[in-house]
Amino acid sequence: MERMCIRLAKLDISSTLTTLKVIRWCGQRHVHSRPSVSVPARVDLIRTYSSSSLKPRGSVTVSPSHVCLRSRSGLLNTCLTAFKPPVQPAHEFHTSGRLRAVPAPFIWLLLKPLQKLVAIILGRSIRKWWLALPPNKKQLFREWTWRRRWHLAGSGAGLLFFISLFFLTHLDESPVTGRTRLLVFSRENFMELAQFTAEGYLEEFKEALIPASDPRHQVVERVVQHLAQRNQDIAEISSVSWNVHVVDGPTINAFILPNGEVFIFTGMLEAVADIHQLTFIMGHEMAHALIGHAAEQASLSHVVELLSLILLTAIWAICPRDSLAVLGQWIQGKLVQFLFDRPFSRKLEAEADQVGLQLAAKACADVRAGPVFWQQMEISDQLRGEPTIPEWLSTHPSHQNRVRQLDRLVPEALELRAHCDCPALPTADPRIIFSQSVRLLLENAKKQEIIEEEEKKEKERARVILPLPLIPPVPTQGSQPQLGGVLATSTLPQTLLNK
Structure with missing residues (x-):
């Protein structure tokens, strides 16, 4: 055809x-x-x-x-x-629901132990391979390494260059403070992770959650919503819906997730003295959420962890025995904690105190109550007999350092509060009132201690002067019993108290 x-x-x-x-x-x-x-x-x-x-x-x-x-x-x-336009047959499409991807920080948390295991296996394999080599091959390997020393140095320099480039491309500016920081995980990733975390907490505390009709829940709700309304100029606050959950428990703790889920224990409500201290505490926790401290801390921990894997591999490759390698790994972990993790955590806590004080000032709270809260916490720890931990061992600043830092920030916060059309504060400074109350309590406690010492001495003196008879006298008919030193000793405390 x-x-x-x-x-x-x-x-x-x-x-x-x-x-x-x-x-x-x-x-x-x-x-x-x-x-x-x-x-x-x-x-x-x-x-x-x-x-x-x-x-x-x-x-x-x-x-x-x-x-x-x-x-x-x-x-x-x-x-x-007979040309006709095509008639499309009717098709029905059935789509399944969207699957939620696991957030990147959550994946990193799951893979973190696996990374250490891989580094340990790799380092141990290198050590066994080296020990199994005969002396002549070891010498040949050393000579080969020496001949290619410049190639190896160039490879190391290239690796450092890419690491530096990675750092420079992941720098970010912190909200409110404008501090330059390293941010590997984005805020969107941590919003997804916060949703997973909030669901877990709600499941954990579902039996202890206080209903919304409870007065304690209503107080916290008003404080949080008032803070959010008075700080609408901050995009990280206005773009989040703040939901309050009050947990019935003695723990003195409160935290806010990046997605606006607020969790506070009734123990914290009992620890604060007034609404101003509660506003400061909520402002502190809200500052953590809006600045993104969780993402920042996880980013630094991620980078430090990746760099420490190289050192961990070297430890298991160099140490001649597994016991020494385990000891070296433990020392490395402690050094990472004390040199990077805990100092950085204390820095973020201090920044949250600063920003939280500003949020409370814009909410018209008495910011002078912030230092008073931490003074109360210090005295409470002393009364409970809790040991004082050095600051370099803790993830939080000491109570005394927090009080000193907040005292330095109070004048600036008061000036910010004056520009927010807030009512005038009372002339009596709560810090001075608290100091006078503590001084009075200490004086009374010292007086009570002196009284107890005098009572103890008087008791001992009475026992010496009027000793108890070894054989009690037998009372005759019609005579009164002789109490002697027993009566004097028993009436001594009452006499001192009457004086």
Whole structure:
């Protein structure tokens, strides 16, 4: 069969606006239309003469029922009759619900132990491989390393360059404070992780959650919403919905997740003295959330962990025995904690105190109550007999250092509060009142201690002067019993108290 190909340009078919972009017919009974699917049509081919070198030129006649192509010479007449637009069959699509991807920080937390295990296995394998080598091969390896020392140094320099480039491309500016920081995990990643964490906490505390009708819940709700309303100029606060959950428990703790889920224990409500201290505490926790301290701390921990894996591999490769390698790994972990993790955590806590004081000032709270809270916590720890931990061993600043830092920040916070159309504060400074109350309590305690010492001495003196008889006298008929020193000793405390 001779092949005849006819290419029709784009045609507009009357008022139906149906377009036929390209029809290519090669002597077969299939009509193809692009980009739509094949169009079923009835093709009537009327051919009176054909030639392999024929180039059709002529006219095109378009009508609602057919399309015809006629050449000038009349040698070729081709018509498409009964042309109908394609009818698309009805399709029903069923889609499943979107799967929630696991956040990147959560994946890192799961892979963190696996990374250490891989480093330990790698280092131990290198050590066993080296010990199994004969002396001549060890010497050859040393010579090979020395000959390629510049290549190895260049590789190390290139690695340091890429690490530095990674750091520079992941720098971010902290909200409110404007501090430059390293941020490997984005705020969006931690929003997803916060949702997972909030669901876990709600499941854990579901039996201890206080209902919203409880007055304690209502107080915390008002404080949190007031803080959010008075700090709407901060995008990280206005873009989050703050939800309060009060947990019935003696723990003195409160925390806020980056997605605005607020958790506070009733032990914290009992620890604060007034609404101003509660506002400061909530401002402190809100500062952690809006600045993104969780993402920042996880980013630094991630980088330090990756760098420490190199040292961990070297420890297991160099140490001759597994026991020494375990000891070296323990020392490395402690050094990472005391040199990086805990100092950085204390720095973030101090920054949260600063920003939280500003948030409380804009909420018209008495910011002078902030230092008083930490003074109360210090005295409470002493009364409970809790040991004082050195600050360099803790993830939080000591109570005394927090009081000193907040005292330095109070004048600036008071000035900020004055510019927020807040009512005037009372002239009595709560810090002075608290100091006077503590001084009075200490004086009373010292007086009580002196009284107890005097009572003890008087008791001892009474026992010496009026010793108890070894054989109690037998009372005769009509005589009164002789109490002697027992009566004097028992009435001594009451006499001192009367004085």
